[in-house]
Amino acid sequence: MNIRLDHVSKSFGNVEAVKDVSLSIEDGDFFTLLGPSGCGKTTILRMIAGLEKPDQGKIYIGSLLVNELEPKDRDVGLVFQSYALYPHMSVFQNLAFPLEARGCSRDLIKRKVLETAQLLQIAELLSRKPKQLSGGQQQRVALGRAIVKDAKAFLMDEPLSNLDAKLRIKMRGELKRLQKDLGITTVYVTHDQEEAMTMSDRVTILNRGVIQQISKPIDAYINPVNKWVAGFIGSPAMNFFSCHVKLAGETSFMVVNELGGLQIPYDPKTLSKKLVDGYPLTLGVRPEHMTVTDKPNGLISKARIYVIEPTGEYTIIEIIIENKVYSMKIGTALSYHMGEEIMITFDIHKIYIFDSETGLNLVRR
Amino acid sequence: MMKAFFDEVSVELEEAAMVDGYTRMKAFRKVVLPLVAPGLVATSIFTFILSWNEFFFAFMFTSERAKTAPVELMAIVLKETGVEWGVMSAGATLVMLPVLVFSWVIQKHLVKGLAVGSMKG
Numbered sequence: 001m002n003i004r005l006d007h008v009s010k011s012f013g014n015v016e017a018v019k020d021v022s023l024s025i026e027d028g029d030f031f032t033l034l035g036p037s038g039c040g041k042t043t044i045l046r047m048i049a050g051l052e053k054p055d056q057g058k059i060y061i062g063s064l065l066v067n068e069l070e071p072k073d074r075d076v077g078l079v080f081q082s083y084a085l086y087p088h089m090s091v092f093q094n095l096a097f098p099l100e101a102r103g104c105s106r107d108l109i110k111r112k113v114l115e116t117a118q119l120l121q122i123a124e125l126l127s128r129k130p131k132q133l134s135g136g137q138q139q140r141v142a143l144g145r146a147i148v149k150d151a152k153a154f155l156m157d158e159p160l161s162n163l164d165a166k167l168r169i170k171m172r173g174e175l176k177r178l179q180k181d182l183g184i185t186t187v188y189v190t191h192d193q194e195e196a197m198t199m200s201d202r203v204t205i206l207n208r209g210v211i212q213q214i215s216k217p218i219d220a221y222i223n224p225v226n227k228w229v230a231g232f233i234g235s236p237a238m239n240f241f242s243c244h245v246k247l248a249g250e251t252s253f254m255v256v257n258e259l260g261g262l263q264i265p266y267d268p269k270t271l272s273k274k275l276v277d278g279y280p281l282t283l284g285v286r287p288e289h290m291t292v293t294d295k296p297n298g299l300i301s302k303a304r305i306y307v308i309e310p311t312g313e314y315t316i317i318e319i320i321i322e323n324k325v326y327s328m329k330i331g332t333a334l335s336y337h338m339g340e341e342i343m344i345t346f347d348i349h350k351i352y353i354f355d356s357e358t359g360l361n362l363v364r365r
Numbered sequence: 366m367m368k369a370f371f372d373e374v375s376v377e378l379e380e381a382a383m384v385d386g387y388t389r390m391k392a393f394r395k396v397v398l399p400l401v402a403p404g405l406v407a408t409s410i411f412t413f414i415l416s417w418n419e420f421f422f423a424f425m426f427t428s429e430r431a432k433t434a435p436v437e438l439m440a441i442v443l444k445e446t447g448v449e450w451g452v453m454s455a456g457a458t459l460v461m462l463p464v465l466v467f468s469w470v471i472q473k474h475l476v477k478g479l480a481v482g483s484m485k486g
Contacts, residue, residue, distance in 0.1 A: 050384075071384045086396055088400055
């Protein structure tokens with residue numbers, strides 16, 4: 001079943017939670033709504049479920065316009081962040097609840113509940129009450145409640161955020177596998193960009209109710225549409241350096257700021273704007289493209305180590321240049337000390353170029 | 366008093382029931398009511414005690430035909446010779462009895478912690 005939103009807007013009092021959002025979700029897609037708290041992603045999900053009504057715009061589930069349709073008639077499964085399991089009912093009854101609402105026969109209910117419980121490996125918990133289950137088990141019951149009714153779509157509101165870190169990572173893979181096996185269109189809300197990257201077929205990145213980018217997750221990483229998306233995707237966040245154009249030639253251009261100047265090779269055809277003298281730019285460098293060196297590049301050179309965070313696999317070093325903090329991601333087994341001064345540089349072939357005023361990414365990779 | 370108990374039930378439980386296929390009313394009946402049952406019990410005990418012991422309005426309205434127990438008790442106890450303490454104590458004990466019986470019968474339905482464990486965090 002595909003889902004479509006056409007110019008949907010929603011406000012709560014003075015707050016415009018969702019501003020003119022249009023998106024199209026293909027049948028069988030794992031489609032993620034990603035963004036920081038308050039960006040409108042949960043509101044969009046609730047509007048698809050029917051728990052909120054859009055102020056403007058149309059919502060289609062399949063070819064059906066569902067704006068006026070009650071949640072109970074939309075045939076979608078909703079997994080809440082807090083699970084919302086019925087505490088006075090057993091796991092079996094929780095799973096049976098949506099089927100009872102439809103008036104299914106006792107036998108059919110029993111069969112479907114057992115089937116779903118086995119799929120989620122919770123069959124031995126059927127007689128327990130929610131408060132007797134672990135977080136992970138509760139989460140599976142919440143999932144089961146959506147699966148058991150063969151819904152047209154699954155709507156999930158940060159279902160993994162209440163699990164502990166190791167279980168969260170394990171469940172990511174399991175959820176993705178499950179979704180592919182069942183083939184049911186899934187709309188997934190999260191603020192965790194790593195989750196979005198690893199699980200989604202496509203992702204919509206939202207900020208303050210406005211869609212920033214809709215693309216495959218890897219495209220959001222490689223080709224962020226603007227500075228905000230570039231800083232949101234990728235951890236630690238991208239480093240930004242303000243500067244302006246000094247000279248723009250055929251094969252390279254020069255940028256300067258108070259730290260120095262740098263010649264950057266480029267192909268003018270890949271830029272969406274012509275670079276002129278004085279053009280204010282923001283350069284973006286991902287932490288993994290910054291390195292310690294003995295040959296500084298002219299724009300940044302000396303930095304003081306602020307804090308070192310070794311993870312075992314890699315090391316994050318936060319550095320201070322001119323009272324601003326930046327992040328580097330380098331390999332392990334390197335012995336630096338906090339407070340030490342080091343020389344750094346970055347790979348000029350991997351930088352991003354943003355228009356300082358609009359924030360737009362000027363380069364297409 | 367019931368409002369506090371209703372507020373305890375997370376609105377997401379109602380919403381889950383609505384998405385599961387029930388109308389607002391049915392969701393209320395099947396999910397919310399069972400969860401505020403302890404609240405209903407507590408409120409009914411409280412209300413019962415209040416109305417059972419109520420004196421002022423009963424005195425005003427039922428002195429003639431349908432005297433309530435507190436009103437009658439006052440009438441037979443207050444004599445010109447003073448308060449009949451013996452009758453008063455016996456009468457008070459008798460009046461308390463129904464409330465005690467009611468509470469004792471109803472108490473096993475006061476199940477605590479029913480809602481704990483359905484919500485994470």
